[in-house]
Amino acid sequence: MISCILKTKHNIFFAFLLSFIVSFGAFAQGASEQAEVATRGVEPGATEGASEAGAAADPAVLDAGEALFKNNCAACHSAGSDVVVGPGLQGVTERHDEAWLLRWIKNSQSLVQSGDAEAVAVYNEYNKQAMPSFAFSDDEVKSILAFIESGQGVAQAPAAGPEGAVAGENVGQDAVGAVGGYLDIILVVLIIVLIVLVVTLLLISSVLKNYLNKNRQLDAYDAEIVNQRFDLSKIYKSKAVRTLVVLIFVVVLLDLSLDKVMGVGIQQGYQPRQPIAFSHKIHAGDNQINCNYCHTTVYKSRSASIPSANICMNCHSQIKTESPEIQKIYRAVERNRPIEWVRIHNLPDLAYFNHSQHTQVGGIECQTCHGPIQEMDVVYQYSPLTMGWCINCHRETPLNTEGNAYYDNLVKLHEASSKGAFTVASNGGTECSKCHY
Ligand code: HEC
Ligand code: HEC
Ligand code: HEC
Ligand code: HEC
Ligand code: HEC
Ligand code: HEC
Known part of the structure; x- marks a missing residue:
């Protein structure tokens, strides 16, 4: 019994250690995952993701599809998931098969009137607004579908800034981002589970202690062990703990400095303040x-x-002459100094x-x-x-x-x-x- 309690104490301790190691591992993984997102986001033309998504389709078909989509569908549909008038068309080729989509896009009303269950459901869901018919050939419709499927229409959302440009580039990358998101959730759940575990173990330990003290005849030695306080100094003194702490410290240090070394001279996202608020x-x-x-x-x-200040002056000798930012150009010209x-x-x-x-x-x-x-x-x-x-x-x-x-x-x-x-x-x-x- 006593040894069992002793083990319990060890268990608590090991649970702590384990939780630390596991969460550290998961954290490190999450971080590297995110780093990967960051680097992938800016490959020229975000080639990887885009070419994966559009691999099946020929660029000429995609271009034709894009033009048809913009001229005929974009007024009522986004290529993403936002509802405009009709539903967002992202993933529509998974929701319906191609034959159905061909019939729907050419003449949705005849499909609804034929009593097709899918068609009636969509029609009813969007308040029975009739989508217009389109006299397209099969190939034209397929090119629109290929364009929607490629995700290019989604990637065209304007980028807000360095982060925006990275995040909005393509769909393949969002998937990587999503994995990063899942990892975070798993990490949080893991930590909660571990905390619950530790609290439960502590409770069990104290119940057992009470039970032993009240109901058992303990000799002096056992009594001492049972009533022993949880002694922090023992943890500090333990060799195993010390080596572990040193090890973790070294790993973290290595990881950080490696990141720094790999990043030397790389200034992606660098956005300094300029002397004139030129936009x-x-x-x-x-x-x-x-x-x-x-x-x-x-x-x-x-x-x-x-450009030199003279090029600015081609216009700004006339435009916005009162603006304090423009006056900075005049000052540079007067002093015959370049704008820095x-x-x-x-x-x-x-x-x-x-x-x-x-x-x-x-x-x-x-x-x-x-x-x-x-x-x-x-x-x-x-x-x-x-x-x-x-x-x-x-x-x-x-x-x-x-x-x-x-x-x-x-x-x-x-x-x-x-x-x-x-x-x-x-x-x-x-x-x-x-x-x-
Ligand atoms: C977006 C694609 C792209 C990127 C990024 C790019 N290049 Fe190029 N590069 C090209 C193309 C296309 C050519 C060929 C132009 C031609 O001669 O028709 C080329 C040609 C060259 C040539 C001449 C090669 C030869 O055979 O004569 C040099 C040198 C060069 N690039 C250097 C660089 C350097 C340095 C970088 C990075 C700082 C870079 N390029 C980034 C597309 C790119
Ligand atoms: C005037 C608005 C309008 C235009 C233009 C339009 N649609 Fe629609 N579309 C809708 C509405 C509304 C729905 C929802 C069903 C309904 O109420 O008929 C819909 C539904 C759809 C659906 C079914 C979506 C789903 O999630 O089940 C597809 C596919 C579709 N449209 C494709 C297209 C394509 C491709 C074009 C361009 C060639 C186009 N639509 C043009 C209004 C429009
Ligand atoms: C298309 C252009 C291009 C070609 C080809 C190329 N390099 Fe480079 N290299 C660069 C650019 C740009 C940099 C600076 C950016 C950087 O540090 O990553 C660079 C940096 C380097 C550096 C310095 C690395 C550092 O971290 O400072 C070395 C060493 C180098 N290149 C060696 C080579 C060798 C060897 C080859 C032939 C196998 C080669 N490069 C071919 C463009 C090129
Ligand atoms: C009216 C003049 C003007 C026009 C038009 C203009 N730029 Fe610039 N550009 C500037 C000035 C001034 C700077 C330096 C200040 C700054 O970085 O904002 C600059 C800076 C830049 C830089 C950063 C240079 C660096 O320091 O490394 C890039 C890249 C650039 N411009 C690309 C473009 C591209 C691409 C276009 C066309 C889509 C364009 N510019 C149109 C005036 C102009
Ligand atoms: C293939 C890639 C590539 C393309 C295309 C390209 N640039 Fe650049 N640009 C660079 C690189 C790399 C540098 C950094 C050059 C350096 O430091 O020597 C740069 C630097 C600049 C700068 C800073 C001044 C300088 O020359 O170093 C300006 C301004 C600029 N680019 C404008 C433009 C404009 C405008 C266009 C289109 C007409 C353009 N760039 C097209 C890669 C590109
Ligand atoms: C081809 C004409 C043209 C050239 C060249 C030009 N600008 Fe402009 N600039 C404009 C116009 C048009 C506006 C917008 C004015 C407005 O908002 O009414 C503007 C606005 C600005 C503003 C914002 C002013 C404010 O207070 O809203 C700044 C700053 C500026 N320009 C700086 C520059 C600089 C610096 C250069 C030279 C590198 C330059 N511009 C070259 C046409 C030009």
Whole structure:
């Protein structure tokens, strides 16, 4: 009996330890899961998730579907889960089979009148509002469904900021986020269960103690053990506990410093305050000023160039002349001093990057690398700008070789030796010397 109680005390102690270790493990996992979400969110064009979702469909079909959806359906349906007039269409291909959807979209009323149970149920649920009929071909309807299924319509929600851009990018990533969410819930439940367990054990222990003291003849030795106070100093002194504490400490330290080391020089999301409250949303978004009106060299040279105050003055000698922010431009011009914009994107000197190669020759949109600049009041660094990021895109992006005789022989050679697309990488775009001097 006595030894049993002793064990109980040990058990309490081990329960504590166990709970700590288990919750620590779960926590660490949750954290790394979240870190993964953060890194995945900003791969160029969020390639992974998007290509997974749309893998089955050809981009031309998706584009056609998107156009049809926007022109014919978007007034009443979102591609996500929000109800507009009709239900959100996300997951609709799982709710109904294709044959049913073809009939419904072409003429929902005839389907309702035929007494089809699914159709009547949907019709009644949305207050018997008749959805219009559409004279589409099967392929046209299928392209709309493919577009809905791809999740691209959901990803187009405007991004609010660095976090927004990460979170809104694609559906595949939301799934990863959801896993992170589940882990958190499991963690909380686990902790509650452990607390209940510890309290129960303490109760049992005290009941047993009372019982033994009252109902048993105990000799002095047993009595001492039964009535022994829970002695914290014993825990400190225990070798096992000390090693464990040291071990956990070391693991945490290693984990933190590893994260720091891996993150050196990576400034994704970096969003400094600028000396003038210049907004790309007002200029490039609302007023549709071309990027290269201000970043004049972006299609011609290596650097994109930051506009001088004179370019601002082209307009602001007339516009908003009273605004204190605009007066800062005048002061800079008067003193003949450049405005001291804080640089956001900054590759280390060891790497060579050329804008014109990507914008003019490669035909890549600014937004692929810089994100939705035209929606940013304050610019932030959208992409990680790591070597892995550059190389991934070079592996995945086919070169635009059409009508360029320079490439004809290279493409022929490539097709003879490999089946894959002729990507930047196939043309040597992953050779060290292309990016490093
Ligand atoms: C004028 C508004 C309107 C337009 C335009 C419209 N719908 Fe609908 N749709 C509805 C309503 C309302 C419902 C709910 C059922 C009902 O009341 O008929 C619905 C239901 C649906 C459903 C069944 C959804 C479910 O969850 O069961 C599908 C699929 C659908 N619409 C597809 C489309 C497609 C594709 C287009 C474009 C080609 C389109 N709709 C255009 C109003 C509209
Ligand atoms: C009216 C002039 C103007 C237009 C138009 C404009 N920009 Fe800018 N851009 C600036 C100024 C000024 C800065 C520096 C201040 C800042 O970072 O907000 C800047 C900064 C940037 C930066 C960050 C540079 C750094 O420090 O690393 C990027 C990226 C950028 N612009 C991209 C774009 C893109 C893409 C467009 C078109 C969609 C665009 N800009 C249109 C004036 C402009
Ligand atoms: C092609 C014309 C054009 C150029 C070039 C231009 N702006 Fe603007 N800017 C505008 C317009 C239009 C507005 C919006 C005015 C309004 O809200 O009525 C604006 C608004 C602003 C505002 C907000 C003012 C306020 O108080 O609301 C600031 C700040 C600003 N610009 C700074 C700059 C800077 C800095 C540059 C140079 C890098 C620049 N602009 C270049 C057209 C321009
Ligand atoms: C392939 C990716 C990519 C594309 C496409 C791209 N940029 Fe950049 N941008 C970068 C990188 C990387 C840097 C950092 C360059 C450095 O530090 O040397 C950068 C830096 C900048 C800067 C800061 C000034 C500079 O040159 O370092 C501006 C402004 C800018 N980009 C604007 C634009 C505009 C405008 C477009 C579209 C016309 C565009 N970028 C397209 C990757 C890209
Ligand atoms: C969004 C995709 C994308 C990203 C991100 C990207 N590139 Fe590229 N890059 C391209 C494409 C496409 C080309 C080929 C352009 C052409 O010649 O047609 C290219 C070409 C190049 C070339 C010339 C290669 C050759 O064979 O001549 C260099 C150098 C280069 N990129 C460097 C970089 C660096 C450095 C980064 C990262 C800071 C980067 N790129 C990020 C798409 C990308
Ligand atoms: C497409 C362009 C590109 C190619 C190809 C490329 N790199 Fe890099 N590399 C970069 C960029 C950009 C950086 C700086 C960003 C960073 O630190 O992640 C970098 C950084 C580095 C660094 C410094 C790492 C650090 O953490 O500071 C080394 C070392 C390096 N590269 C070696 C190589 C070798 C070896 C190869 C050939 C196998 C290679 N790179 C090919 C773009 C490239």
